[in-house]
Amino acid sequence: MPERTPHIRLARPDLGEEEVAAVREVFASGVLTGGPQNAAFEREFAARHEVTHAVTFASGTVALAAMLLAEGIGPGDEVIVPSMTFIATATAVRHVGATPVFADIDPDTFTIDPAAIPALVTSRTRAVLTVHYAGQPAALDALLKVCSDHGIALLEDAAQAVGGSYRGRPAGSFGRSAMFSFTPTKNITTGEGGIVVTGEAAVAGRLRLLRNHGQTRLYQHEILGYNWRLTEMQAAIGRVQLRKLDGILARKRASAAWMNDRLARVPGVTPPRVAPHACSTHMLYTVLVDHGRDAVLAHLLAHGIEARVYFPPVHLQPVFAGQSGPLPVTEDVAARMLSLPMHAQLTPAELGEIADRLEAAVRETRLPAPGGRVADRPCWIRPCWIRPCWIRPCWIRPCWIRPCWIHQRRMRLGTPATVTPAGWSRMTTAPAPIMVPAPTRRFCRMQAFVPKVTSSPTVTAPAMLAFIRKVA
Numbered sequence: 387m388p389e390r391t392p393h394i395r396l397a398r399p400d401l402g403e404e405e406v407a408a409v410r411e412v413f414a415s416g417v418l419t420g421g422p423q424n425a426a427f428e429r430e431f432a433a434r435h436e437v438t439h440a441v442t443f444a445s446g447t448v449a450l451a452a453m454l455l456a457e458g459i460g461p462g463d464e465v466i467v468p469s470m471t472f473i474a475t476a477t478a479v480r481h482v483g484a485t486p487v488f489a490d491i492d493p494d495t496f497t498i499d500p501a502a503i504p505a506l507v508t509s510r511t512r513a514v515l516t517v518h519y520a521g522q523p524a525a526l527d528a529l530l531k532v533c534s535d536h537g538i539a540l541l542e543d544a545a546q547a548v549g550g551s552y553r554g555r556p557a558g559s560f561g562r563s564a565m566f567s568f569t570p571t572k573n574i575t576t577g578e579g580g581i582v583v584t585g586e587a588a589v590a591g592r593l594r595l596l597r598n599h600g601q602t603r604l605y606q607h608e609i610l611g612y613n614w615r616l617t618e619m620q621a622a623i624g625r626v627q628l629r630k631l632d633g634i635l636a637r638k639r640a641s642a643a644w645m646n647d648r649l650a651r652v653p654g655v656t657p658p659r660v661a662p663h664a665c666s667t668h669m670l671y672t673v674l675v676d677h678g679r680d681a682v683l684a685h686l687l688a689h690g691i692e693a694r695v696y697f698p699p700v701h702l703q704p705v706f707a708g709q710s711g712p713l714p715v716t717e718d719v720a721a722r723m724l725s726l727p728m729h730a731q732l733t734p735a736e737l738g739e740i741a742d743r744l745e746a747a748v749r750e751t752r753l754p755a756p757g758g759r760v761a762d763r764p765c766w767i768r769p770c771w772i773r774p775c776w777i778r779p780c781w782i783r784p785c786w787i788r789p790c791w792i793h794q795r796r797m798r799l800g801t802p803a804t805v806t807p808a809g810w811s812r813m814t815t816a817p818a819p820i821m822v823p824a825p826t827r828r829f830c831r832m833q834a835f836v837p838k839v840t841s842s843p844t845v846t847a848p849a850m851l852a853f854i855r856k857v858a
């Protein structure tokens with residue numbers, strides 16, 4: 387099905403006459419940069435996020451780089467980041483000459499897994515840069531503890547978390563510094579823009595220097611700086627947007643709650659989970675689709691509903707190729723995740739349409755094609771699906787199993803590679819999801835048998851090969 391111009395957008399900024407009036411006032415003042423609007427936006431944003439300092443930037447990406455530089459991070463240092471994020475989290479680390487070290491995520495919240503961090507800490511590790519995926523704060527208590535145990539800093543990439551909170555405290559107020567972004571997909575926008583908040587006066591001072599050519603007074607340049615300034619027009623828009631924030635969040639939270647209830651009744655779809663103590667901004671509304679995620683995405687796009695995969699893992703992008711070991715949870719989640727439209731202007735009818743279309747797409751994806759075979763869509767084996775009581779050895783017939791059906795997808799941003807039986811025996815990198823294209827319905831049942839045979843909490847490639855050889 388061809389894609390249509392979407393009539394339900396993934397994100398839609400809430401902009402109106404108030405923003406236009408604010409920009410007009412700036413024009414009338416004649417001060418277009420470095421003026422009172424930036425100063426006021428910084429004050430108001432800091433107050434809203436319960437921190438003492440805020441420094442605006444031209445984008446979230448440069449704000450991240452400035453935050454790292456202001457923390458003294460540079461060549462030779464390592465920063466632990468999740469791979470389930472927008473590329474800028476990791477490229478900012480690279481831009482300042484440091485090395486991003488990718489950590490796996492929690493399978494429920496898609497935020498960095500604190501338990502994965504100790505194994506990645508080296509003598510060069512300077513910080514954990516956590517990402518509040520979809521606006522849901524990461525497990526901040528556990529992260530603060532692990533960082534303090536290892537003597538490293540916690541920094542927050544709170545790009546998506548304006549207005550989010552953890553144990554009632556605003557996201558962005560936990561780490562030494564935190565960055566927020568104002569691109570148009572975020573809950574509040576200045577077109578482009580970012581801000582760093584911090585409780586440290588010295589860090590704030592360095593941020594201001596970095597933003598403005600390292601200039602301490604006119605044409606006196608103390609450090610290597612940049613022009614990373616936000617304009618006065620953008621700051622004026624940001625101030626109006628900040629006043630709208632609570633209304634935007636309330637509408638999004640109501641929509642997300644409705645969608646959670648509705649999708650709880652759709653088999654094969656897992657609505658987003660919000661962890662205890664966390665209050666998400668629902669900047670994204672990301673579900674997991676058990677079967678045929680790509681087909682479901684194509685179906686939604688063909689019906690004018692703009693869904694997207696947020697995000698293909700960063701450690702598998704060509705720019706970071708070969709620089710990370712496998713991250714099984716990240717890769718598994720990335721293969722099943724789908725972000726649905728979730729903005730503050732969605733009407734009840736549009737929410738209903740999104741849910742109905744998703745349900746229809748999921749149902750269609752699971753239907754067997756003529757001839758009794760499920761249409762050529764991937765299906766994933768995950769041991770967590772398996773219940774021992776489902777397993778009946780009498781279901782298994784050797785003739786159902788063909789080794790050539792088995793592929794392993796390493797998520798190299800391309801089509802899955804076919805793995806021959808010889809290839810299976812060479813592969814030792816599992817655990818990884820096993821994908822079975824074009825399975826028969828019987829073969830689907832077969833999947834339930836696999837963990838029993840391997841007697842393992844994860845399905846490893848060599849075990850799968852041994853199993854196939856045994857029964858084929």
Ligand SMILES: Cc1ncc(COP(=O)(O)O)c(C=O)c1O
Nearest residue numbers: 445446447472474475545567569
């Ligand atoms: C998690 C995360 N980090 C960093 C950024 C970069 O922000 P910007 O696009 O404002 O440069 C984004 C933007 O989408 C983001 O989502």
